[in-house]
Amino acid sequence: MITAYTLNGKSLEIQPLSLSDKPPANTLWLDIHKPDEQEQSWMKQLFVEEVPELDELDDIEASARFYRDKDGLHIHSLFPQRLGKEIDGINVLFTLRQNMLISFREDDLGLMRLLRHYMRHDRLEVEDALDLLLEIFQLKIEYISDLIEDGYKTLEDTAKEVLHVEDLRETMSNLMLQEDGNGHIRLALYDTRRALRFIRRSLRKLAGDEQRRWIDELLYDIESLLPHTQFLFDKINFQLEAAMGFTSLEQSKVIKIFSVAAVVFLPPTLIASIYGMNFEVMPELQLEFGYPLSLLLMLMSACGTYYFFKRKGWL
Numbered sequence: 001m002i003t004a005y006t007l008n009g010k011s012l013e014i015q016p017l018s019l020s021d022k023p024p025a026n027t028l029w030l031d032i033h034k035p036d037e038q039e040q041s042w043m044k045q046l047f048v049e050e051v052p053e054l055d056e057l058d059d060i061e062a063s064a065r066f067y068r069d070k071d072g073l074h075i076h077s078l079f080p081q082r083l084g085k086e087i088d089g090i091n092v093l094f095t096l097r098q099n100m101l102i103s104f105r106e107d108d109l110g111l112m113r114l115l116r117h118y119m120r121h122d123r124l125e126v127e128d129a130l131d132l133l134l135e136i137f138q139l140k141i142e143y144i145s146d147l148i149e150d151g152y153k154t155l156e157d158t159a160k161e162v163l164h165v166e167d168l169r170e171t172m173s174n175l176m177l178q179e180d181g182n183g184h185i186r187l188a189l190y191d192t193r194r195a196l197r198f199i200r201r202s203l204r205k206l207a208g209d210e211q212r213r214w215i216d217e218l219l220y221d222i223e224s225l226l227p228h229t230q231f232l233f234d235k236i237n238f239q240l241e242a243a244m245g246f247t248s249l250e251q252s253k254v255i256k257i258f259s260v261a262a263v264v265f266l267p268p269t270l271i272a273s274i275y276g277m278n279f280e281v282m283p284e285l286q287l288e289f290g291y292p293l294s295l296l297l298m299l300m301s302a303c304g305t306y307y308f309f310k311r312k313g314w315l
Contacts, residue, residue: 012124028128
């Protein structure tokens with residue numbers, strides 16, 4: 001799917017393109033979403049060098065994520081996106097030129113839908129492709145801050161549930177999802193910081209003063225969010241350790257009950273074992289009340305052992 005965003009004054013208009021169309025002259029942004037083979041061939045008119053491939057989006061080397069060639073600046077950026085309770089990372093390749101921004105992605109991205117919503121309601125004012133890219137990064141950082149706030153709320157709920165045995169499995173599952181999502185958030189922040197520094201370094205002579213200040217503000221926002229992600233990691237680990245400790249405590253209580261029961265029944269077992277021996281000379285065998293007497297001895301020994309444990313405070 002190929003969508004052109006044309007600049008009309010300071011507003012952007014959305015225009016889907018077919019394979020027979022060429023990008024309009026005033027195109028500021030060309031968004032290419034999950035192209036098929038024909039659309040890949042159509043993209044050749046946009047690039048002097050190699051056309052990006054979908055399998056290149058997940059490269060992690062810095063030289064593959066941020067570089068410059070004849071086609072402009074190439075920036076791979078990681079966008080976190082919530083899918084139900086999970087947070088996943090989606091890579092988008094941006095190619096920044098003086099007069100056009102090209103985005104290339106494999107997955108749908110909620111941030112792009114939000115951006116189109118802003119365009120339809122004239123809530124987005126840009127003058128060039130760099131302004132548009134910085135707007136995307138700003139929305140990305142704002143979305144990440146919302147995810148961090150959601151993380152705090154989730155951990156407030158799990159803190160109340162972590163000591164309830166009946167909900168412990170679900171609580172542990174929520175904590176593990178939160179830990180994984182926080183990892184995607186932290187990785188996206190680091191990745192965005194690297195991208196912004198690359199842009200500032202590459203365009204230090206071409207970017208305007210306002211754009212440079214904008215980049216600095218975005219970098220400052222990232223630095224202010226990173227400590228929150230570390231705090232969330234610490235809080236998640238604390239709750240996981242508390243849940244594991246509480247589970248171990250509950251298990252030790254069960255084992256303690258079995259251990260005490262075994263010790264309580266040890267003296268009665270001893271008495272029963274003695275009178276279960278088959279010797280000819282056992283005076284008690286001739287007693288008329290020998291059977292109830294042995295039962296009474298077993299009961300008294302069990303009660304005595306229980307009382308001893310209770311008085312020592314082991315129960």
